[in-house]
Amino acid sequence: MKIGKMVTDAAPASSSRSKLINEKGFFSRLTDRTSESRGKLLIYGSALLMIVAVTAITLFLTVQGLRSFVVDRLNFWTFITGTEWFPDRAENPSFGAFPFIFGSMAVTFLAALIATPIAIGTAIFMAEIAKKWGAKIMQPVIEILVGIPSVVYGLIGLSIIVPFMRQHFGGTGFNLITGAIVVGIMILPTVASIAADSIRAVPDSLRQASYAIGATKWQTIWRVVIPAAGSSLLTAIILGMSRAFGEALAVQMVIGNVGKIPTSILDPSATLTTIITLSMGHTTTGSLLNDALWSLGLILLLISYVFIVIIRFIGKRGEKR
Amino acid sequence: MKKKNLLAIALVFVLSLTLILSGCGNGSGSSSSDSSSSSKDSSSSSAALSGKITIGGSTALQPLAAQVAKEFMEKNPDVQIEVQGGGSGTGLSEAQDGNFDIGMSDVFAESKSNIDAKALKDYQVAVVGMTAAVNPKAGVKNLSKADLQKVFTGQVKNWKEVGGKDLKITLVNRPDGSGTRATFDQFALDNKTPAEGITQDSTNTVKKIISETPGAVGYMALSYFTANDTSVTKLSIDGVEASDDNVASGKFPVWAYEHMYTKGEPSKLVKAFLDFMMSDAVQTKDVPAQGYLSVKNMKVQRDAEGKQTDK
Numbered sequence A: 001m002k003i004g005k006m007v008t009d010a011a012p013a014s015s016s017r018s019k020l021i022n023e024k025g026f027f028s029r030l031t032d033r034t035s036e037s038r039g040k041l042l043i044y045g046s047a048l049l050m051i052v053a054v055t056a057i058t059l060f061l062t063v064q065g066l067r068s069f070v071v072d073r074l075n076f077w078t079f080i081t082g083t084e085w086f087p088d089r090a091e092n093p094s095f096g097a098f099p100f101i102f103g104s105m106a107v108t109f110l111a112a113l114i115a116t117p118i119a120i121g122t123a124i125f126m127a128e129i130a131k132k133w134g135a136k137i138m139q140p141v142i143e144i145l146v147g148i149p150s151v152v153y154g155l156i157g158l159s160i161i162v163p164f165m166r167q168h169f170g171g172t173g174f175n176l177i178t179g180a181i182v183v184g185i186m187i188l189p190t191v192a193s194i195a196a197d198s199i200r201a202v203p204d205s206l207r208q209a210s211y212a213i214g215a216t217k218w219q220t221i222w223r224v225v226i227p228a229a230g231s232s233l234l235t236a237i238i239l240g241m242s243r244a245f246g247e248a249l250a251v252q253m254v255i256g257n258v259g260k261i262p263t264s265i266l267d268p269s270a271t272l273t274t275i276i277t278l279s280m281g282h283t284t285t286g287s288l289l290n291d292a293l294w295s296l297g298l299i300l301l302l303i304s305y306v307f308i309v310i311i312r313f314i315g316k317r318g319e320k321r
Numbered sequence B: 001m002k003k004k005n006l007l008a009i010a011l012v013f014v015l016s017l018t019l020i021l022s023g024c025g026n027g028s029g030s031s032s033s034d035s036s037s038s039s040k041d042s043s044s045s046s047a048a049l050s051g052k053i054t055i056g057g058s059t060a061l062q063p064l065a066a067q068v069a070k071e072f073m074e075k076n077p078d079v080q081i082e083v084q085g086g087g088s089g090t091g092l093s094e095a096q097d098g099n100f101d102i103g104m105s106d107v108f109a110e111s112k113s114n115i116d117a118k119a120l121k122d123y124q125v126a127v128v129g130m131t132a133a134v135n136p137k138a139g140v141k142n143l144s145k146a147d148l149q150k151v152f153t154g155q156v157k158n159w160k161e162v163g164g165k166d167l168k169i170t171l172v173n174r175p176d177g178s179g180t181r182a183t184f185d186q187f188a189l190d191n192k193t194p195a196e197g198i199t200q201d202s203t204n205t206v207k208k209i210i211s212e213t214p215g216a217v218g219y220m221a222l223s224y225f226t227a228n229d230t231s232v233t234k235l236s237i238d239g240v241e242a243s244d245d246n247v248a249s250g251k252f253p254v255w256a257y258e259h260m261y262t263k264g265e266p267s268k269l270v271k272a273f274l275d276f277m278m279s280d281a282v283q284t285k286d287v288p289a290q291g292y293l294s295v296k297n298m299k300v301q302r303d304a305e306g307k308q309t310d311k
Helices: A002-016 A018-023 A026-031 A036-070 A076-081 A098-129 A131-147 A150-169 A176-200 A204-212 A217-246 A249-254 A272-282 A288-320 B002-043 B062-075 B088-097 B145-153 B179-187 B203-212 B244-249 B268-278 B280-289
Strands: B051-057 B079-086 B102-105 B120-134 B170-173 B216-221 B255-263 B300-302 B308-310
Touching: A036 A076, A036 A288, A076 A098, A076 A288, A098 A131, A098 A176, A098 A217, A098 A272, A098 A288, A131 A176, A150 A176, A150 A249, A150 B203, A176 A217, A176 A249, A204 A217, A217 A288, A249 A272, A272 A288, A272 B088, B051 B062, B051 B088, B051 B268, B062 B079, B062 B102, B062 B268, B062 B280, B079 B088, B079 B268, B088 B102, B088 B120, B088 B255, B102 B268, B120 B179, B120 B203, B120 B244, B120 B268, B170 B203, B179 B216, B179 B255, B203 B216, B255 B268, B268 B280
Parallel strands: B051 B079, B051 B102, B170 B216
Antiparallel strands: B102 B255, B120 B216, B120 B255, B300 B308
């Protein structure tokens, strides 16, 4: 932001002094505040750093994640479809990651199911109904909620939602739906604030046209504003889902971490992230379990890439309309 | 524009200042410690130690190591000891790679793959006993080893089948690879694989779950069962109470060493710390205070395969 402004400010000055700059050496071109090259270098440098970082992380995870298939000779197909995770069993240890993939997906979708209606309702309230109040009070409140660390959500889940579930639904209270509720509350503010922005971006002319043909406020919101903001709202939800998908700590505290496919939402479950955080420290570098955990990390990365691709796809479709 | 310029200059100034200061700090720090150590060498017979030790690994051993490190640093002000967590696996790997001077582990290095146990030197600094913890509502205080194994392998689903109340059994496990789990599986379950259950890493969370969930059973170190605490029941196995004395005499089988590993022979400084760790002052005071048994009190010993012999 700051750099961009500096460059645009510097543009007219540099055109009048362009001869001077050309005569300067390489070093002074970089130190001169008004020089084009310095701005370019800064911006190109940061962009390059980003690209290098993303590529390096992907490559590193791929190399580490493929070790269990290449070096340790695990079968890739039985790894992602197998349902038995007994890495420490004395005879015939088995690595079946499907329960974790399933658990991650289930938590993510349930959390989105819980968070979406509330988040979009809040967003409509902030952006359509109580505009001033929404911008002055609700927006900051929601931004504070975004900043609360996930361990706090986990602790609240452990000391309030888990006992509640145990008293009212039996069992231990550690189950899939508890995890989904905790993560759902966590992603609520993220979804709400992005959704509010996208509703605000709907041009006023649409609303005025709707009122002009005699629609009520609710009809305008339901039939005009939401469809117009549609694809951005979807983006908000999927961004929330990708946050839910990557969440580890809060989920680990309440989901029970059982490596079995749950038969109901009241069964304990486990996710890709929880099994990684639980076991990683106990493993030695390069051991079979360690490699298998890296492979889980690679799967996690691939699925979050899928989320990004979906967001881009929806964004493009929204532009076309 | 001017404001921004000023800000940039201020920023650069602050940055360079911190760089210079930190540089100075390092320089003066090392030189002062050098001079003090050399002066002490000449003045006193007890050779003053200086330098830095990095210890890391098992979170179960971390509190004891931190406490002993604190006392060691009070005695040797020029020594800096950093105690990190990370888990037993991390401790072994980093000790082997030379990143930790001492790697802490709850299990023998031999039991972990990708670790060259021969390259590591083992110091058994303490003993930890553990047993099953049961929710009081289950109504069991003692189980035979065979029944305990049935409970943990999932062959038995209700407490009434092993002499308790009519209550469903809920297992609370530790993560794969955890030292506590490895010890319990090996010595209480005779290497049988426990059935799937709720999995938690921290002993405090495990205790909380067991105390709050009717019919829950898990396992934890003996130090977590306190005398007047009735929130969980400490289980006896085959009629033998899980007490420090029974562990020391070898009657109670579920216990493990807490290890400190160094890569090859330790340096003089690290050796001094390990000697202090094994000294009577630490072994009779800090080790029991942190809930461990002293290795010196043990009447039995064990090798890496788990074979138990009289000392």
